[in-house]
Amino acid sequence: MSQVTLDSTRSLLRFLTCGSVDDGKSTLIGRLLYDAQLIFEDQLRGITIESQRKLGDAAALDLSLLVDGLQAEREQGITIDVAYRFFSTAKRRFIVADTPGHEQYTRNMATGASTADLAVLLVDARKGLLVQTHRHSCIASLLGIRHVVLAINKMDLVNFDEQIFRTIETQYREFARQLNFTSITAIPLSALDGDNVFRHSNNMPWYQGSTFMSFLEDVDVDAAREPEPFRMPVQWVNRPHQDFRGFSGTISGGSVNVGDQVRIQPMGTTAYIQRIAHYDGDKNSATRGEAVTLVLDREVDVSRGAVICSAQQPASVAERIEAHVLWMHESPVQPGRQYLCKLGTATVPAVITKISGKIDVNSMQQISAEQLEMNEIGVCVVQFESQIPHDIYTANRHMGGFIFIDRISNETVAAGMIIGDVNAARNITWQQHDVSKATRSALKNQKPGVLWLTGLSGAGKSTIANLVERALAAEGKHTYILDGDNIRHGLSSDLGFAATDRIENIRRVSEVARLLTDAGLIVIVSLISPYQSERDRARRTIVAGEFIEVFIDTPLAECERRDPKGLYRRARAGEIRGMTGIDSPYEAPSNPEMHIETVNRTPEESAIMIVEWLRTHGHLHA
């Protein structure tokens, strides 16, 4: 019965097997399970019959059939998707992810690698290092794996030649100098016959190192972990009745005690831990990996996606980050498309605004790139639609790893690993001046605000903006118009009309509008701004209550009839592309402050409506 108690104390090693196709990954795992006598009799009977059918040889046993669990895999003799196998020896427990070698299925290798602590990289002794060997090494390193076993397999097919083994080992160590591995252990093997897998091989007396199995049993992958700050992404708000409000989640870094001060990101609010509720009884403290429910000492706004952090060392908060991106979908990615990103428990729309370069997996050098193809790794700037709490990936995998989801097909198309914030404004403090915004607007006897006029090209935005400004000037109010076309002459003259450029243009206009409201002005923005998400972003940039969304609603047919700049005609003729309303969508505001229908209304009447709205909402006096 002693085994029963002993069992829960053995440590767990999670590893994956990777490398190029046909290097013998599945056979190695099959051999390991077979030699360790970890195969149940009924399973062995099953694969014995299948081996004989497949190979036509009564004595043959194809051990890869133990792990290649899909019919298509057994038919084609390849691994398509990752298989997870569980086994244990007297010393240790293991979860092995047997991953595919085909480049086409690299995404499944990344799936297996993302939860592993060690990579077994197989190399066929006859072929040496291949592109896939390099690619898998690169992905393993980026995903944070620090220990590699270089399993040089099929030694029986090169006469167990030590020189071949040494050459491959030297080449690999040279290549891996650019990767973040802390240990590389080379072992010569024949998985087919079991040489150096479980027992030392009589065929390779020159090899004195550990056998594959004994190495896996002894390797220490728990690097001295630096004390890390507390993080708990909120998964679910637990509210069984009026008197209990808890935040459930799994601690992804550090530890927490009752009485600790915490900061909730991205909001930045602080609170103290009142209770750590648990089914087995309340706890006084909890640590990394535990699934808990935290109760705070005060009512704060916390929902799924927020992260409860150490108050002293909270997670960074940013909209724009730089990340390594592993592209996993057949269609390549170019800057500008919108995706949903999932980071921790938050799901946020995001755009890759820039591809700074991609990694050449053979040289590990960064080279320039316009787009990322499937299985390529890029260095990208990602713009999220809202502030996201995060850490860099190397500091905390759970806070720095994220996935991209296609908004239409819902497929997972890429994985990202955060390198850092872009233009980390958090290091720059906002200078406070003696004359305040309140003083400046009081001098002008007005309340600042941003009238954001959105609508189709030709809807009448510029005309109405001009009339509103004239009316306000007549009353002695201080105003300024930011007109879409005018902005593009100067501030945004470097931008085109690609989606990323439009987003950047709107960001610049919003920031300038915010500065002008700080100066105390009433700002009138006249910009097509077709996407709700971008107008919402502008709204978040402007001080709360000062953003006034005005929908200038003119039907497309009417805009086309007016066509003051001749743009619709040219778009219909195919001379210009991406024309809003023609081949690019316009999302009407769902809940604007003002909705002005221009049909049956003169521009003057529309302008008066806007001015009167400002008056009734207190903007026209201090």
Next chain:
Amino acid sequence: MDHLSNLEAESIYIIREVAASFERPVMMYSIGKDSSVLLHLALKAFYPSLPPFPLLHVDTSWKFREMIAFRDQRMAETGMKLLVHRNEDAIAKGVNVFTHGSGVHTDELKTVALRQALDLYKFDCAIGGARRDEERSRAKERIMSFRNQHHRWDPKRQRPELWQLYNTRIAPGESVRAFPISNWTELDIWQYIRREKIPVVPLYFAKMRPTVMRDGQIMMVDDERMPLNDGETPQMRMIRFRTLGCYPLTAAVESDATTIEEVVYETLSAKTSERAGRMIDYDKPGSMEQKKIEGYF
């Protein structure tokens, strides 16, 4: 944290993700040891709330009688809401394993019944207790496994699943099967049941029971619907079950393990897999994969 606590925390995380991400989740409850662990994990995950989803039992009408009694008792103890669904059409037609074989039986009473229930209640995610160590096609499955409008699994086009970032996005009519105890082994299940003192069906413990031998396997005679061959009389044997399903499809093992400690010890020294007692896996090679593609758990 020790091994079992790590497994527990991982499973709770997955169960909470389901509750937070789907509109109409349900937890499959098949009364066996894995379901017992799953239910216990759900109770822990949402404490002090009750789990925010109902349980669903797909009842083939061929379960052991002790299983049904145990089920009803557990529901009363936990306060969980239980939905029971049967393929009444097939039951009315008298579908059974003795006359129709295990293929038709499983297809009609389990797979079709499950699809009917999911469509009836419009569940968008079903939490199941499958484990990767059970069978080699299950070893290939994701934690959150996507199903199309027809509940079909496409093993060649599974979504990449990195870290613990589960993609739970689906279009209307599509669904996800979530497997929180994917990474548990049979031994982990028993050790956890022991540690947490989780109630399980008494059939898992050895006792003298009426049996007959069929194709070298010990079958328990649970009720009068089991046809006996000429001259066959049930014999009392000291037996227990490693897995529980429909009694005509679940073979027993001879055992003296009457306590949880003895069951753990027996599991440690087992020479055959637990699914060796499940007749449906042996229809033909790849039969589990085929059943899964068609919508079986």
